[in-house]
Amino acid sequence: MPNQGKSGNIEQTLILIKPDGLKKSLTGNILSKLSETKLIIIASKVVCVSPDLAEKHYTHLKDKPFFQELVEYIQGNHHDCKRVMALVYQGDNAIEKVRKISGATNPEEADPTSIRGAYGRITTKGVYENVIHASSSPSEAEREIKLWFTPEEIVSDLYPSKMVAREKVEVLEWA
Protein backbone atom coordinates (compact mmCIF):
# COMPACT_ATOMS: atom_id res chain seq x y z
CA MET A 1 0.00 0.00 0.00
CA PRO A 2 1.40 3.44 -0.86
CA ASN A 3 2.46 5.59 2.04
CA GLN A 4 -0.42 7.97 2.55
CA GLY A 5 1.31 9.94 5.29
CA LYS A 6 0.00 10.65 8.74
CA SER A 7 -3.70 11.16 8.41
CA GLY A 8 -6.72 11.28 10.66
CA ASN A 9 -7.12 15.03 11.06
CA ILE A 10 -9.62 15.78 8.33
CA GLU A 11 -10.45 19.49 8.37
CA GLN A 12 -12.33 21.99 6.27
CA THR A 13 -11.15 25.51 5.52
CA LEU A 14 -12.76 28.54 3.91
CA ILE A 15 -10.81 30.17 1.12
CA LEU A 16 -11.69 33.50 -0.45
CA ILE A 17 -10.02 34.78 -3.57
CA LYS A 18 -10.33 38.49 -2.78
CA PRO A 19 -11.34 41.21 -5.31
CA ASP A 20 -7.69 42.05 -6.13
CA GLY A 21 -7.11 38.39 -7.07
CA LEU A 22 -10.10 38.41 -9.43
CA LYS A 23 -9.30 41.86 -10.86
CA LYS A 24 -5.72 40.82 -11.61
CA SER A 25 -6.90 37.59 -13.33
CA LEU A 26 -5.08 35.50 -10.76
CA THR A 27 -7.89 32.99 -10.11
CA GLY A 28 -6.27 30.22 -12.18
CA ASN A 29 -2.80 30.81 -10.72
CA ILE A 30 -4.17 30.76 -7.16
CA LEU A 31 -6.21 27.58 -7.71
CA SER A 32 -3.16 25.89 -9.32
CA LYS A 33 -1.04 26.77 -6.34
CA LEU A 34 -3.75 25.48 -3.96
CA SER A 35 -3.95 22.22 -5.91
CA GLU A 36 -0.40 21.46 -4.69
CA THR A 37 -2.01 20.71 -1.30
CA LYS A 38 -3.93 17.73 -2.82
CA LEU A 39 -6.97 18.81 -0.80
CA ILE A 40 -10.43 18.46 -2.34
CA ILE A 41 -12.91 21.23 -3.14
CA ILE A 42 -16.33 20.58 -1.58
CA ALA A 43 -17.99 23.94 -2.36
CA SER A 44 -17.39 26.98 -4.55
CA LYS A 45 -19.23 30.08 -5.75
CA VAL A 46 -18.76 33.72 -6.75
CA VAL A 47 -20.23 36.18 -4.26
CA CYS A 48 -21.10 39.89 -4.35
CA VAL A 49 -20.14 40.77 -0.76
CA SER A 50 -22.64 42.92 1.18
CA PRO A 51 -21.50 45.36 3.90
CA ASP A 52 -23.13 43.04 6.46
CA LEU A 53 -21.25 39.94 5.24
CA ALA A 54 -17.96 41.90 5.12
CA GLU A 55 -18.39 43.12 8.71
CA LYS A 56 -19.41 39.70 10.01
CA HIS A 57 -16.49 38.01 8.27
CA TYR A 58 -13.97 40.41 9.81
CA THR A 59 -15.77 40.89 13.15
CA HIS A 60 -12.62 39.88 15.11
CA LEU A 61 -10.85 42.96 13.67
CA LYS A 62 -13.56 45.56 14.28
CA ASP A 63 -11.42 47.52 16.75
CA LYS A 64 -8.44 47.79 14.39
CA PRO A 65 -7.68 51.14 12.74
CA PHE A 66 -7.75 49.52 9.28
CA PHE A 67 -11.20 47.87 9.78
CA GLN A 68 -13.20 50.30 7.59
CA GLU A 69 -10.66 50.04 4.75
CA LEU A 70 -10.70 46.26 5.11
CA VAL A 71 -14.48 45.92 4.77
CA GLU A 72 -14.36 48.25 1.74
CA TYR A 73 -11.59 46.11 0.24
CA ILE A 74 -13.38 42.76 0.67
CA GLN A 75 -16.53 44.26 -0.90
CA GLY A 76 -14.47 45.15 -3.97
CA ASN A 77 -14.84 48.91 -3.58
CA HIS A 78 -11.10 49.42 -4.13
CA HIS A 79 -10.99 47.38 -7.32
CA ASP A 80 -14.14 48.20 -9.25
CA CYS A 81 -14.80 44.47 -8.88
CA LYS A 82 -17.66 43.48 -6.61
CA ARG A 83 -16.81 39.80 -6.63
CA VAL A 84 -15.13 37.33 -4.34
CA MET A 85 -14.66 33.62 -5.10
CA ALA A 86 -15.48 31.51 -2.05
CA LEU A 87 -14.41 27.88 -1.73
CA VAL A 88 -14.32 25.17 0.91
CA TYR A 89 -11.34 22.82 0.79
CA GLN A 90 -11.25 19.59 2.77
CA GLY A 91 -8.58 17.12 3.74
CA ASP A 92 -5.89 16.14 6.17
CA ASN A 93 -4.60 19.20 8.09
CA ALA A 94 -6.32 21.43 5.52
CA ILE A 95 -6.09 24.59 7.65
CA GLU A 96 -2.34 24.49 8.15
CA LYS A 97 -1.62 23.38 4.58
CA VAL A 98 -3.60 26.25 3.07
CA ARG A 99 -2.23 28.84 5.52
CA LYS A 100 1.30 27.75 4.62
CA ILE A 101 0.80 27.98 0.87
CA SER A 102 -1.05 31.32 1.33
CA GLY A 103 1.86 32.92 3.20
CA ALA A 104 2.11 35.54 5.93
CA THR A 105 -0.64 38.15 6.40
CA ASN A 106 1.74 40.98 5.45
CA PRO A 107 2.54 40.33 1.78
CA GLU A 108 5.94 42.04 2.15
CA GLU A 109 6.86 39.51 4.84
CA ALA A 110 5.36 36.49 3.07
CA ASP A 111 7.59 33.85 1.50
CA PRO A 112 7.98 34.94 -2.15
CA THR A 113 6.87 31.49 -3.36
CA SER A 114 3.63 31.70 -1.35
CA ILE A 115 0.43 33.11 -2.89
CA ARG A 116 0.56 36.33 -0.88
CA GLY A 117 4.30 36.71 -1.36
CA ALA A 118 3.97 36.31 -5.11
CA TYR A 119 0.84 38.38 -5.73
CA GLY A 120 0.11 40.62 -2.72
CA ARG A 121 0.96 44.26 -2.08
CA ILE A 122 0.48 46.98 0.53
CA THR A 123 -1.45 49.98 -0.73
CA THR A 124 -0.38 53.58 -0.11
CA LYS A 125 -3.24 53.70 2.47
CA GLY A 126 -1.63 50.77 4.29
CA VAL A 127 -4.18 48.06 3.40
CA TYR A 128 -2.67 44.61 3.00
CA GLU A 129 -4.06 43.51 -0.38
CA ASN A 130 -3.05 39.90 -0.05
CA VAL A 131 -5.35 38.27 -2.67
CA ILE A 132 -6.49 35.33 -0.51
CA HIS A 133 -8.24 34.61 2.76
CA ALA A 134 -7.74 31.27 4.52
CA SER A 135 -9.31 30.18 7.83
CA SER A 136 -6.90 30.23 10.74
CA SER A 137 -8.34 27.58 13.12
CA PRO A 138 -11.01 24.85 13.14
CA SER A 139 -13.46 27.04 15.08
CA GLU A 140 -12.91 30.00 12.73
CA ALA A 141 -13.30 27.67 9.73
CA GLU A 142 -16.67 26.43 11.02
CA ARG A 143 -17.87 29.98 11.75
CA GLU A 144 -16.74 31.22 8.34
CA ILE A 145 -18.07 28.27 6.33
CA LYS A 146 -21.50 28.67 7.99
CA LEU A 147 -21.39 32.40 7.25
CA TRP A 148 -20.55 32.02 3.54
CA PHE A 149 -22.38 28.80 2.56
CA THR A 150 -25.75 27.17 3.16
CA PRO A 151 -25.83 23.41 3.88
CA GLU A 152 -27.16 22.75 0.36
CA GLU A 153 -24.19 24.46 -1.29
CA ILE A 154 -21.68 22.02 0.20
CA VAL A 155 -21.41 18.52 -1.26
CA SER A 156 -20.95 16.76 2.07
CA ASP A 157 -22.75 16.98 5.43
CA LEU A 158 -20.27 18.97 7.51
CA TYR A 159 -22.30 20.23 10.43
CA PRO A 160 -25.72 19.45 11.92
CA SER A 161 -28.50 21.05 9.90
CA LYS A 162 -32.29 21.18 10.11
CA MET A 163 -35.22 21.44 7.72
CA VAL A 164 -37.18 24.64 8.21
CA ALA A 165 -40.63 25.17 6.68
CA ARG A 166 -41.04 28.71 5.41
CA GLU A 167 -44.21 30.28 4.14
CA LYS A 168 -44.43 32.91 1.43
CA VAL A 169 -40.79 32.77 0.47
CA GLU A 170 -40.06 34.59 -2.78
CA VAL A 171 -37.33 33.19 -4.98
CA LEU A 172 -35.90 34.62 -8.19
CA GLU A 173 -36.47 32.44 -11.26
CA TRP A 174 -35.51 32.82 -14.91
CA ALA A 175 -38.22 34.81 -16.71
Ligand code: IDP
Ligand atom coordinates in the same frame (compact mmCIF):
# COMPACT_ATOMS: atom_id res chain seq x y z
P1 IDP B 1 -5.08 36.61 7.98
O1 IDP B 1 -5.85 37.03 6.75
O2 IDP B 1 -3.64 36.25 7.65
O3 IDP B 1 -5.79 35.55 8.80
P2 IDP B 1 -6.03 38.62 9.89
O4 IDP B 1 -5.27 39.12 11.08
O5 IDP B 1 -7.21 37.73 10.13
O6 IDP B 1 -4.95 37.90 8.93
O7 IDP B 1 -6.47 39.89 9.06
C1 IDP B 1 -7.46 39.81 8.05
C2 IDP B 1 -7.04 40.70 6.90
O8 IDP B 1 -6.91 42.05 7.35
C3 IDP B 1 -5.66 40.38 6.31
O9 IDP B 1 -5.68 39.31 5.39
C4 IDP B 1 -5.29 41.69 5.67
O10 IDP B 1 -5.96 41.86 4.41
C5 IDP B 1 -5.85 42.71 6.67
N1 IDP B 1 -4.86 43.11 7.67
C6 IDP B 1 -4.45 42.40 8.75
N2 IDP B 1 -3.54 43.06 9.48
C7 IDP B 1 -3.37 44.24 8.85
C8 IDP B 1 -2.54 45.39 9.14
O11 IDP B 1 -1.78 45.45 10.12
N3 IDP B 1 -2.63 46.43 8.25
C9 IDP B 1 -3.46 46.41 7.17
N4 IDP B 1 -4.25 45.36 6.86
C10 IDP B 1 -4.20 44.29 7.69
Ligand code: MG
Ligand atom coordinates in the same frame (compact mmCIF):
# COMPACT_ATOMS: atom_id res chain seq x y z
MG1 MG C 1 -7.63 35.67 9.79
